[in-house]
Amino acid sequence: MAHLRSLEALGCGALLGLLMAGYSLFTARGTSTLFVPPEDVALVNQQPISRSDYLLQLQTLYNVDLLHSTAAQRRRVLDDMIREELFVQRGRELDVASTDPDVRAAIVNAVEQEIAADAVTSQPSESQLRAYYASHQARYAGEGIMTLRDYVFPPGESRAAAQAAAALKISAPTPALLAQWHASDSGKVSGEEFYFAAKIHLGEPLFEAARNLSDGGVSAPIARPDAIHVLYMLENRKPVPMDFAAARDQVLTDYRNDAIERLRTGDEAFLRKRANILIADDIRR
């Protein structure tokens, strides 16, 4: 009798187990947690909707916090967030990442951020930053500033240009002097200019000639397709190296960017190493 009862209990247990397994297998909510964690406002197929994102959404949409929001506002925000989550999940099922370039780009970006997280959240020590600054000191200099005149002579007037260059070494330019040689100011540079701006305005060859002139210096005549140029430097303040304190902000940014780049390169190498990549014969050649 007892043997029969235990067999009955065993059978009931097995049946109950099968029912639970069947329910779990054939319903989406079969293995659901019944409690929403306190940091979330909802679980959609076990995917949490963060409470702080919900509050932010309330603030963004209605400019209210939870205390001052109405039931309709709360319901609307929650409905929108649930809808988004459902569509994201459906998107995964449909594997939209395999076809949609925007989704692919967003996933690549998100993975890159995740890889970079270690470098972004770690704060280098002052000695690490100073060592980095010392080994990359050439990067940290202020922009040079120059004030110069660019005098132009007609293409055939090379002799006058040479005479003018010689005269300018002795005396400062005056309108009368310039008129005597049929020279004029090109107007390409005006007042103080940063080196980068002078380079854009003058062009590479003239800028290279100008950057090495000292205050009051005059270049040799430079023949260009448009005219013959003579550069007269009023003031040339060369780039001054920044000390660590002035450059610290940029040093920290560069230090982090280098660390992020190393992590990304390392992760990419790891992914390539473990991946099974087959390349078509005609492309491999």
Place this chain on the structure above:
Amino acid sequence: MRISLFLAAVACITAAVLMHTSRLEGRLLRTDPNAIPSSTALMGFARGRGEALFEAYCTGCHGTRGEADTARGIPDLTGGDWLFGTGSVSDIEQIIKYGIRSHHPKAWNLAIMPAYATAQPSVRDDKIPPLSPGNIGDLAEFLTREQGQSADAAAADRGAALFAGAGGCYDCHAADGKGDSAIGAPNLTDRITLYGDGSREALSMSIAYGRHGMCPAWMTRISAAGIREVALFVYSLSHPHGAPAAAPGDG
């Protein structure tokens, strides 16, 4: 027998403490963050735990008490002048969670001070033009005047025109220069500075070479409860005597 009883008692006490902690954590997370400072019990629970997390994750930049360091562009967390957001617990929580210029899509990424002494001042907006050394000097003079200090009038006027025109400064800092905490653009008319001492030289450095301080996104490093606890601790630094009194009509 006695040992068993002792162990059982220890286990019961541990379980009770864990349950109590878990219950308080749950309450902390379910309560509107901006209402928590009014609750002595929740603040008392969160503040100490937040301080421990702050020491573990934030002191590298913010020091142990959240003091400013203008040499490094570290903001003052104790003064109540907020560059990003309003300083409410929920705003602080969002900053800790997603960061500032942390590259996280939900971070405060919008405002980046261009480096006007470079060929391309802003990598995001190629319409922002570089400025000449004279322009930068004029802008620094204008800002000096806006802060109520004596300045060269002609240079300051030229700077004002640049501020409202070609320099594009008004776009972030507003036409009156008072900034916009919705994007993290500082008020340029007060004497509170994030970088340097507010001198012409310091202002010129900021205009010439740009500023782009960052705060990491901690969402993958600190739990949701931990982030709220740190937010409440940071809030308490600027509200040492508790939450301000609610305005009439406030729920």
